[in-house]
Amino acid sequence: MSDYDTGDTGYDGGGHEVDYGQYDAGQEHGSLDQLHQAQGSEADAQSQFGVYEEDHHNAESTDFAQGHHVEYDAPAAVHYESDDYTNYSHDATSDDHVFAAEGSESSHQAQFSELSALQERFDAAFAEGTQFHADGGDAQIASK
Numbered sequence: 001m002s003d004y005d006t007g008d009t010g011y012d013g014g015g016h017e018v019d020y021g022q023y024d025a026g027q028e029h030g031s032l033d034q035l036h037q038a039q040g041s042e043a044d045a046q047s048q049f050g051v052y053e054e055d056h057h058n059a060e061s062t063d064f065a066q067g068h069h070v071e072y073d074a075p076a077a078v079h080y081e082s083d084d085y086t087n088y089s090h091d092a093t094s095d096d097h098v099f100a101a102e103g104s105e106s107s108h109q110a111q112f113s114e115l116s117a118l119q120e121r122f123d124a125a126f127a128e129g130t131q132f133h134a135d136g137g138d139a140q141i142a143s144k
Contacts, residue, residue, distance in 0.1 A: 029123040040112040048104040055097035063089035 065087035073079035 024126075026126040027124070029121070031119075031121045033117075033119040035115065035117040037115045038113070040110075042108075042110045044106075044108050046104070046106040049102070051099070051101040053097075053099040055095070057093070057095040059091075059093045061089075061091040063087070 065085075067083075067085050067087075069081075069083035069085075071079070071081040
């Protein structure tokens with residue numbers, strides 16, 4: 001705010017009276033800063049798996065043999081021989097293997113941040129001017 005007031009000059013045409021009136025000056029400053037900031041993020045992850053495994057092994061072995069043997073001798077002493085035989089062999093193995101696995105995995109991440117700030121500043125200055133009065137040698141200076 002500024003104000004300039006001359007007031008009464010004091011000049012009446014015949015005297016030596018001098019008055020310089022009054023001078024006012026003022027200044028104001030004001031500021032308001034407001035800051036608001038928000039930030040966020042979110043992430044999700046999920047996975048599923050399944051494993052199935054099966055092995056089977058089987059082995060078998062079979063042997064079979066059948067025989068007949070005849071022997072005969074004739075001159076003077078007679079000799080006769082007869083043989084029958086059977087041979088059987090069996091081998092067997094069996095293996096089984098089963099493996100199963102199942103699972104799932106998940107994760108969640110979230111972040112959030114917020115910032116709020118308020119700043120206020122006010123400056124003020126004011127000055128009042130100098131007054132000079134002169135009346136027949138009487139001088140006066142005033143300032144604030």
